[in-house]
Amino acid sequence: MSVKMEASAGKLSENTLMIYGIVVALVGTYLTYLNAVTGIAVFSFFGGIGAIAALWWGSDTIKHLCSYGLGTGVPSAGMVAFGAGAIAMIAGTKFGLASPIVTLVLAAIIGAVIGYCANNIINMNIPVMIFSLMKLSIVGALTMLGFAAMCTGTFMFNGLVIGGMTLSMEPAEAAAGGAQTFMVTVLPEFASSLIGGAALTVIFFLGAIALQHPFNACLGPNESQDRTLMLAIEVGFLSMFVVAVMSYAFLDIISATVGVVVSLIGWVYSYKQYIALSKRDAYAWLDAKPIIEVGGNE
Amino acid sequence: MEEIVLGIGITALAGAFATVAGAAEDTESDIGSQGDPNSQVQLAPQMGYIHRIFNKAISGEPPAYGAWCAIGAGVAWALMRINFNPALAIILGSVIAVFVQGVYCTSGYLGRTASLAKFQQPVYIDIIKSLLSVTMAHAFVAIFCTVAMCHLMATALHHPFALPLLGLVWGIALGAAGSATGNPFYGKERQYQNQKFGAGVPISASGNIVRYAEAGQRSSLDNGWFTTKFAGPASGICFGLIVFLELWRTVLFEKTVAGWGAIIVGVILILIFTFIDRWIEVWGRKTYGPYTAAEEASS
Incomplete structure (x- = not known):
């Protein structure tokens, strides 16, 4: 039985964060459907906003899970969230317009199974484990779905394996895959899509690192919720920037540029806020000053 | 026959890229203090040892480098999809990956150090100013070499994996090689030069890392100077051998006994x-x- 250590109590309760996170993530993902309604892809960046909301909520969930003496397990929690979320997200996108909802439900089920295995079979005995892993799986799935929707302009499976809504279907020999044989594998022209070209890998890792980073970077006795959450937004926008650059391969130039601009504005703002909050919380903010000796035998 | 000769040439080139990448990766992680030695850097203020060492809390090196190389390879892949020249695409991809890496470095240092206010560890902002460019430069070399190597595998050796996935796999391997081979030189040796040689790290010495240099106060650049001699080349040889032998056995023996x-x-x-x-x-x-x-x- 692990002992619960203190996690900084913040102004926002975990349930409040969860409601905001899920609602904004789902709404953001659904807003990318405006692409299909209007026929222009400039609404893709809403997917990224939804993914940031999911990451923002998830970083707080990780904090509560990892306050049970899992200090070095913080990065692993990010990985397991996205591992579970990837299955749910890829399976969930097969359900057409209902994809985001189905993804959420599937992720909750997969997370519950993983949490049950960790708690009752491996006997980790952490009280919040099952519920936390359910939430983290949802975070992973919704983040990947949001970023995938932002990158390709659609959250439907066909768009993700064949290409974005404005994709011209030329086989990209230059793009690593192409129809080539190596041992026994034959890759058709799916290689130029988000999933077939393995660009989803980048989204997976962007999200996993961004999910674990806020609490991993800010943990310590003086961790404060607003700083950690601001860092979550900052790394979220940073990940969104990379996804926006990658979306040049799938969307038209204007839509992709809108994504880049939105993410850069958000990143600059949140990064400045984060530095200000760090300055507020730091013991001292020194420039080229010597070590202050407080004890310890040198 | 000609195919095999070309394959061996590509193998050698990829091995050379990997060697440079490994050496740069380890030097970067030692200057930035990433991976397992960072737990002592994190612990030191709690034991009363205020220090001026970079505290780059991102995650272990394998996931971190997996992420950077995947970003570099992914952006390069996307740019090549819209007909960028591969060399330009790989450079731009690496630049964006290094930008992400640098931002993560600053937020890791600021976050961890600000959370240690209770132990009176100040944020030395000049550490970020003076060390960030050095770590980013090393990271660029590491990422560029890895992504270039993956591009060689994908196009010249016709590897079935797409470029971003290759970037992820080899990035994780790169981080693992640097973490396993190079880090002991930093974490077990350089941080504990005040302990008897070969004594390991006794519990009572936890957190008592070397904070003062021969003259003045030790900066993480001094750690880089120390580890560049042995740890960097050792990591480079390790990763270079992994890549070279892996490709060598595939190129030469792929057709033997049906694979x-x-x-x-x-x-x-x-x-x-x-x-x-x-x-x-x-x-x-x-x-x-x-x-x-x-x-x-x-x-």
Whole structure:
């Protein structure tokens, strides 16, 4: 039985964060459907906003899970969230317009199974484990779905394996895959899509690192919720920037540029806020000053 | 025959890229203080040892470098999809990956250090200013070499994996090689030069890392200076050998016994290396191990 250590109590309760996170993530993902309604892809960046909301909520969930003496397990929690979320997200996108909802439900089920295995079979005995892993799986799935929707302009499976809504279907020999044989594998022209070209890998890792980073970077006795959450937004926008650059391969130039601009504005703002909050919380903010000796035998 | 000669040439080139990448990666992580040695940097203020060492809390090196190389490869892949020149695409991809890496470095240092206010560890903002460019430059070399190597595998050797996935796999391998090979030079040796040689790190010395240099106060750049001599090249040789032998066995033996040839050769290579490792370990213990002699003398 692990002992619960203190996690900084913040102004926002975990349930409040969860409601905001899920609602904004789902709404953001659904807003990318405006692409299909209007026929222009400039609404893709809403997917990224939804993914940031999911990451923002998830970083707080990780904090509560990892306050049970899992200090070095913080990065692993990010990985397991996205591992579970990837299955749910890829399976969930097969359900057409209902994809985001189905993804959420599937992720909750997969997370519950993983949490049950960790708690009752491996006997980790952490009280919040099952519920936390359910939430983290949802975070992973919704983040990947949001970023995938932002990158390709659609959250439907066909768009993700064949290409974005404005994709011209030329086989990209230059793009690593192409129809080539190596041992026994034959890759058709799916290689130029988000999933077939393995660009989803980048989204997976962007999200996993961004999910674990806020609490991993800010943990310590003086961790404060607003700083950690601001860092979550900052790394979220940073990940969104990379996804926006990658979306040049799938969307038209204007839509992709809108994504880049939105993410850069958000990143600059949140990064400045984060530095200000760090300055507020730091013991001292020194420039080229010597070590202050407080004890310890040198 | 010509195909195999080309394959061996590509293999050698990829191995050279990997060697440079490994050396740069390890130097970067030692200057930035990433991976397992960072736990001592994190612990030091709690034990009363305020220090001026970079505290780059991102995650272990394998996931972190997996992410950077995947970003570099992914952006390069996307740019090549819209007909960018591969060289330009790889450079731009690496630049964006290094930008992300640099931002993560600053937020890791600021976050961890600000959360240690209780132990009176100040944020030394000049550490970020002076060290960030150095770590980012090393990271660029590491990421660029890895992504270029992956591009060679994808296009010249017709690897079935797409470029972003290759970037992820080899990025994780790069981080693992640097973490396993290079970090002991930093974490077990350089941080604990005030302890008796070969003593390991006793619990009572936890957090008591070396904070003062020969003259003045130790900066993480001094750690880079120390580890560049042995840790960087050792990591480079490690990663270079991994890449070279992996490709070498595939290129030469892929067609033998319906594809099983490469797997059999791989198993044989693992056995050879297990034997060499064991032999070096036993030889090292016999030649340098201080414990048996000390215990006999004291009893």
